[in-house]
Amino acid sequence: MAGRGAPDDNDLAGDGDYLASFGESLTQTLDLERWANGLNLEDIMRVFREQIGGAMRKEDVLRATVRKELLPLLKSRPKAPAGAGVYQATEEELKAVHEGVLFRGNVEAVNGRAVSHDTLALGITQLGIAAVGYGGSSGTFSQRLFRKEVTFQMDDPFKEAREYVQRREVRSRQAPRNKDSLSRLATRGIRTYAERAVLVERLQAEWRMGLGNPLAYELVTGSGYRGLLDASLELLERLVTQTQKFVFVTDKLEHRGxxxxxxxxxxxxxxxxETLEAYGNEVLDGWRYDQEGLYKAEAFFKKFCPQVVMGLFRASNNSPPRLFYAHREHVHLAVRIAMADSILRPEQGYPMLLDVAAMTCHSVFGEDGFQGLVQDAYAQVDPSLQYLNVRKLRR
Incomplete structure (x- = not known):
């Protein structure tokens, strides 16, 4: 199997796109004569105010036009699902959700965290998942993966040593393009799977809340691994058909249109x-499955993508809009639950339960504690610390 390039690789198509995006040519940007000397905060703030103010004024004009001309068309746009359009959740309705659903502990949220340590000798990835509700924590779950290349049995030490050198060099040369598929599998694919597995298998609340697209890209492609693909499609089928009462909310600038x-x-x-049918078609067009994987993915998308809808909500005019996903049979209550949890902090406009779960993960499975344990273990095993890399790499 092979996948498409990293999303950032194709954001800028060439010099013309660069000029249109930044208002200057790439040649101008690279000319050090046009760079400022030192750090003049007054000039920086003046430029920031001009750029931010101009962008906001243009967005205000665009917003008025979109509200007047485009929002009314949602109901009649091609392939619009039943119930497409704009709705209003009243203050009384959201208060009822607070009192009857959220604060009774009938909603639990899941969030995950992955931290890694990598040296020549060993790669360690710690995965942590936290589940929380307003009745208290529902539990934390963790896994630690150890990736080591050197085996203890060396029948031909010279041959194997040469192979290890070559293998590591090939991986290093491919890493900028492939982002090291094993590390990506551990930190994204398995973590995303575990979040949904905890949500489906371990939670008891009537409603479940998660982060991102429930049919996450790394799961419905398997991230290039058939084992993950098969397990994911079975798990996501249970999410859609058995759990049903779920709402997922994104925290990224996805689907900017x-x-x-x-x-x-x-x-x-x-x-x-819309439903996730268009998303399913995009995945099928952009990912190269093997024959059996393609057959399974096509059958899954055809059956389950029409059952999940994507929408938008805005908890406050002082916060950005949020994308959400829910089962089509429960979408109106699902989005009201997400909104009711979001208005607890109107400046954020984002479900508090998801942030509480994230903070729980950070507290229990944070990088500082993880790296401290790793360094302590290295010190006990090898006082010279020759294999321990404690410098943080530039990103």
Whole structure:
């Protein structure tokens, strides 16, 4: 199997796109004569105010046009799902969700964290998942993966030593393009799977809340691993058919066109946009499955993508819009749960339970504690610390 390039690789197509995006040519940017000497805070703040103010004024004009002209078309756009359009959640409805669902402990949220340590001798990845509700923590779950290349049995030490050198060099040369697929599998694929597995298998609340697209890209492609693909499709089928009462919310700038629509919403409004059928088709077009994997993925997308809808909500005019995903049979209550949890902090407009789960992960499975344990173990095994790399690499 092979996958498409990293998303950032194709953001800028060439010099023309660079000029259109930044308002100057790449040659101009590379000319050090045009760079400022030192750090003049007054000039920097003046430029920031000009650029931010100009961008905001343009967005205000765009928002008014989108609200007046485009939002009414959501109901009639091609392939719009039943119920597409804009809705208003009232203050009374959200209060009822607070009292009858959220604060009764009928919603639990899941979030995960991955931290890694990598040296020539050993790679260690710690995966942590936290589940929380307003009734308290529902539990934390963790796994630690140890990747080592050198085996203890060396029948031909010279041959194997040469192979290890070559293998490591090939991986290093491929890493900028492939982001090291084994590390990506551990830190993204397995973590994303574990979040949904905990949500489906370990939680008892009537409603479940997660982060991102429930049918996550790294799961429905298997990240290039058939074992992950097979396990993911079985798990996601259970999520859609058995759990059903779920809502997933994104925290990234995904689907920027839809988020532009979202900025035209007012406080308490939400929009139902489309099912995940188009998303499924995009995955099939962009990912190269093997024959059996393609057959399974096509069957999964055909059956389950129409059952999950994507939408937008805005908890406050002082916060950005959020993308959400829910089962089509429960979408209106699902988005009200997400909004009710989000208005607890109107300046954020993001479900508090997801942040509480993230903070729990950081507290229990944070990088500082993990790296401290690793360094202590190295010190006990090898006082010289010759294999321990404690410098943080530049990103």
């Amino acid at each position: 839809f988020l532009t629509l979202g900025h035209s919403l007012d406080t308490g409004e939400y929009a139902i946009l």
